[in-house]
Amino acid sequence: MSSRRITLVVVITVGLLLSLALLPEVIRSRTPAAKDSCISLLKEIDGATQIWQEEHDKGTNDVPTWEDLKPYCKHVPLVCPQGGSYTLGALATEPTCSIPIHSLNFGYVIVMDETGARLTEVAVTVYQHQKAEYQTKTGTNGVARVTSFPASTVDSWSDGTRHLEAEKEGYEPATSPVTVQWPIRFKLKKKSE
Secondary structure: OOHHHHHHHHHHHHHHHHHHHHHHHHHHHHHHHHHHHHHHHHHHHHHHHHHHHHHOOOOOOOOOOHHHHHHHOOOOOOOOOOOOOEEOOOOOOOOEEOOOOOOOOOOEEEEEEOOOOEOOOOEEEEEEOOEEEEEEEOOOOOEEEOOOOOOOOOOOOOOOOEEEEEEOOOEOOEEEEOOOOOOEEEEEOEOOO
């Protein structure tokens, strides 16, 4: 074999190895774009439902159909780029995707007491494999964001390895898996004295 052919084989082999090494990064870089695209479509659906509600004088308990929303949407059919399915609910609720991190409320936690009043200064901790990973507190509106990154970040939020815990002095702590739809809501019970 000539040295020219050997060089060509080496160059092709190195190129293939580099391609294989970079393939996971290329896949990961496309995933955030797909999540962002899904969230953009959810915003479009939400806007379409609001316009439909106003134009047809509908109440917050009415539920539109996909046919009702078609004239108000730019992108038809509305399909999640990662294969999730969209769900419409009553007009008082936001549309959802079956992929949990594809949510208009991804990363938000709402903490209330038994009466439904929102609680401030509640410690909300994210655990992964039983180890505390991140902690924050609810603000004056009883809401905390447990992700320090946008929903487009590649992450394993729906793989079942994480759970959340909400704690406040004078209340019993509460735990929730992170496989549910966002925002995650906690209702804390006062400790009995």
